[in-house]
Amino acid sequence: MWLKRLSTDRIERRSSAPAKTPLIIVEPIKSALRISALNDAAAALGLRGGVPLADARAMYPALWVEDADRQADHVLLEAVADWCDRYTPLVGLDPLDGLFLDISGCAHLFGGERALADDIVSRLVRQGLNAQIGIADTVGCAWAAARYGETWQVAKGEMRSRLIALPLAALRLDGKILGALAQAGLKRIADVIDRPRAPLAARFGDGFLRRLDQALGREDESIAPRLPLPSYVAERRFPDPIGREDDVIGCIEHLAQELSLLLERRGEGARLLQIALFRTDGKVYRLEAGTGEPLRDPGRIKRLFIERLATAKDEHDPGFGYDMLRLSALVAERLDPVQSGLAGEDRQVELAHLVDRLSARFGARRLTRLVANDTHIPEFAVAAVPAQMARGASTVQPVAQDSLAPVRPVRLFSRPEVIDAIAEVPDGPPARFQWRRIMHEVIAAEGPERIAMEWWRDSEGHALTRDYFRVESKEGVRAWIYREGLYGREMTHLPEWRPKWFLHGLFA
Amino acid sequence: MTAATPATLTRLRQAVAKIEGQETDLRVGGQPFAFGVGTIDAALKGGLASACLHEIAPAMVRDFGAAAGFAFALAARAAKDGGDTLCIQTDFAAIESGDIYGPGCDLFGLQTRQLLILKVSHPHDALWAMEEALKCRALASVIVELPHDGPVADLTATRRLTLAAREGGRLGFLLRHRPTSLTGSVETRWEVAAVPSRPDQFGGLGRTAFVLSLTKNRHGPAGCWPVAWDHHDRVFSALSLGVAETAVDRPDRTPLIRAG
Numbered sequence: 001m002w003l004k005r006l007s008t009d010r011i012e013r014r015s016s017a018p019a020k021t022p023l024i025i026v027e028p029i030k031s032a033l034r035i036s037a038l039n040d041a042a043a044a045l046g047l048r049g050g051v052p053l054a055d056a057r058a059m060y061p062a063l064w065v066e067d068a069d070r071q072a073d074h075v076l077l078e079a080v081a082d083w084c085d086r087y088t089p090l091v092g093l094d095p096l097d098g099l100f101l102d103i104s105g106c107a108h109l110f111g112g113e114r115a116l117a118d119d120i121v122s123r124l125v126r127q128g129l130n131a132q133i134g135i136a137d138t139v140g141c142a143w144a145a146a147r148y149g150e151t152w153q154v155a156k157g158e159m160r161s162r163l164i165a166l167p168l169a170a171l172r173l174d175g176k177i178l179g180a181l182a183q184a185g186l187k188r189i190a191d192v193i194d195r196p197r198a199p200l201a202a203r204f205g206d207g208f209l210r211r212l213d214q215a216l217g218r219e220d221e222s223i224a225p226r227l228p229l230p231s232y233v234a235e236r237r238f239p240d241p242i243g244r245e246d247d248v249i250g251c252i253e254h255l256a257q258e259l260s261l262l263l264e265r266r267g268e269g270a271r272l273l274q275i276a277l278f279r280t281d282g283k284v285y286r287l288e289a290g291t292g293e294p295l296r297d298p299g300r301i302k303r304l305f306i307e308r309l310a311t312a313k314d315e316h317d318p319g320f321g322y323d324m325l326r327l328s329a330l331v332a333e334r335l336d337p338v339q340s341g342l343a344g345e346d347r348q349v350e351l352a353h354l355v356d357r358l359s360a361r362f363g364a365r366r367l368t369r370l371v372a373n374d375t376h377i378p379e380f381a382v383a384a385v386p387a388q389m390a391r392g393a394s395t396v397q398p399v400a401q402d403s404l405a406p407v408r409p410v411r412l413f414s415r416p417e418v419i420d421a422i423a424e425v426p427d428g429p430p431a432r433f434q435w436r437r438i439m440h441e442v443i444a445a446e447g448p449e450r451i452a453m454e455w456w457r458d459s460e461g462h463a464l465t466r467d468y469f470r471v472e473s474k475e476g477v478r479a480w481i482y483r484e485g486l487y488g489r490e491m492t493h494l495p496e497w498r499p500k501w502f503l504h505g506l507f508a
Numbered sequence: 509m510t511a512a513t514p515a516t517l518t519r520l521r522q523a524v525a526k527i528e529g530q531e532t533d534l535r536v537g538g539q540p541f542a543f544g545v546g547t548i549d550a551a552l553k554g555g556l557a558s559a560c561l562h563e564i565a566p567a568m569v570r571d572f573g574a575a576a577g578f579a580f581a582l583a584a585r586a587a588k589d590g591g592d593t594l595c596i597q598t599d600f601a602a603i604e605s606g607d608i609y610g611p612g613c614d615l616f617g618l619q620t621r622q623l624l625i626l627k628v629s630h631p632h633d634a635l636w637a638m639e640e641a642l643k644c645r646a647l648a649s650v651i652v653e654l655p656h657d658g659p660v661a662d663l664t665a666t667r668r669l670t671l672a673a674r675e676g677g678r679l680g681f682l683l684r685h686r687p688t689s690l691t692g693s694v695e696t697r698w699e700v701a702a703v704p705s706r707p708d709q710f711g712g713l714g715r716t717a718f719v720l721s722l723t724k725n726r727h728g729p730a731g732c733w734p735v736a737w738d739h740h741d742r743v744f745s746a747l748s749l750g751v752a753e754t755a756v757d758r759p760d761r762t763p764l765i766r767a768g
Contacts, residue, residue: 347646348646350644350646351644351646354640354641354644354646354647355624357640358626358637361637362627362628366626366627366628367624367626367627368624368626368627369620369621369623369624369625370608370610370613370623370625372610372611372620378609381611382609382610382620384625387624404713404714404715405705405712405713405714405715405716406612406716406739408609408611408614408615409606409609409612410576410608410612410616411573411576411606411607411608411609411612412606412609413606414602414606414607438570444713446712446713470713472713473704474704475568475570476571476574476701476703476704476705476717477570477571477573477702478702478705478713479573505606505609506572506573506576506605507573507612508574508576508577508578508581508616508716
């Protein structure tokens, strides 16, 4: 599919200028501003790509001129590719202004290849985009048919005869090779198609012959799809767009039922689900929801997306409504049917469902389980792992206990808080400390527990050794505090150095 | 046949009792959940009611650690027979009062592998998540932390949470970060103060000790008890502070006295 006037369409569909105003897009090429794209009206005046802007202005002073914006063109191309997802899941980008759609096996859903092409073109025209379509058995031939062909549809047997008539540029060659070919007097595909291959390869490179073979189907070429191909898909189209959230959710439930049948047939359950909402004006929203266990219960799939839609309100705006919804399982895993208990639902299943729903609503990283790390640095000793991922997580190794009271606090500050502390002896526990403007008189202390930083963390400036104390105040406040740095061994090069005290955690 | 929820059974029993004209215990839910300290269990008529909401607040700002510890201790006891504990924190709560620390919880008696932590950005989200979680029968208890003393958990919100707790038959704890006079529709309300522990024979720190003030109790007297928490066996024990036994504040069911 060739979006012939992509750049100018992009500007024209947003502007209120009367149609048929000659528009050119200019870009600095070879140290001059030259035309890089133009619309039909400008082409009718006899302008072409590559003409310097100054010349064009001299001929037609009233030209509408815009600067090129490759980024915006690319965004538009991506959006069109998203929109094309409704026809086939296999959509590939052809940089600058083309798209490849693999419609094998899909065309009959739209009433044949011709009806499909007409549908695409007429819908794109309504969106203000001009498209030319070529359908053929190979990517190369379709490309050539879209841009240079007289007929857009190339049947299986006639690929060769159609290609022969076309110029060599139809083989997707770059300018350098085309120039060399033109110098040798080769202009049409007919000129090279029956020539001996070895001299051609020697003179014009391997790439040239590969393009020829790809167009003729002698060499395989596959489309690189933009999005991962879902294993399971259920979709529904509406003659009238739907916009109410209840309708969307009701439809998701129907799709979930279809999907669950598909999943059940293969004995699998979904781990990652995606709902794609196709808005009538071509915008596509995709919302994903992950699960902790393979899932295929339609009711639960629906609940997941209720939570997901509730939090993603700003991510999707129905506008004039959606005309198609597609539910796909992007990742699926084996799920064996289990005998359900007589006494209601299994608790583990219920918990897994709660975890999925909370993760869908707040994000998978917000609901966590704690998993032990093999380090003695307190703040790195546990890692918060998303609860959906932490299946069969290891248990935390208990720290050796040498006291009646727990030796680790129940609350740990991610940033240790600076406190003012006064100790009786330099290496001893503090006699009193001030935390958050309140003075605490220490009546009992245990420690020090000396924790040195791991050597590879030095570069971050956390190199100082810490002496931890468990202290209890007169009022019963139990805190885990530490002094950073050792007297006489660390920081000796700074004579004015005073130890700093921090409060790192609170005991119960 | 599916198993009826405890709430349904209780409702049915209440309906039958009403027809028969008997006085019923208004408490719903399953077995009350004993403290193991005689005086407290007596005041609570057998223990902390499950399928209910309980509020825990520090007596002073500095007592937050003790209040959190008391909530974790109750959660640890609730999780003894299996089931996970869900802690819901706002981001602000984690910054203000520290993150829940896994190794510390393990030592304190609350198994880390049974602990789920949910962080949300807004207190309303925390309450929403709690309502959802309370309906899930696979959890042993749900703790929600409220760092503000503002009106987030007002009567309406706590009423909703109570209904959810009844439906699922779960224990819910509202852990306030600051002392507040506001209270919601809760079964009991505790004010927790830290007290120095009784040192071991070497002068080190002893078992974690609290003074628990029961300031609201729907089905019994209020009271105040010093207790110690044995994190190893996960039991509370009475702690004498070397003063006279604390008195129970008011008799159960104070008779109404009307003048005139």
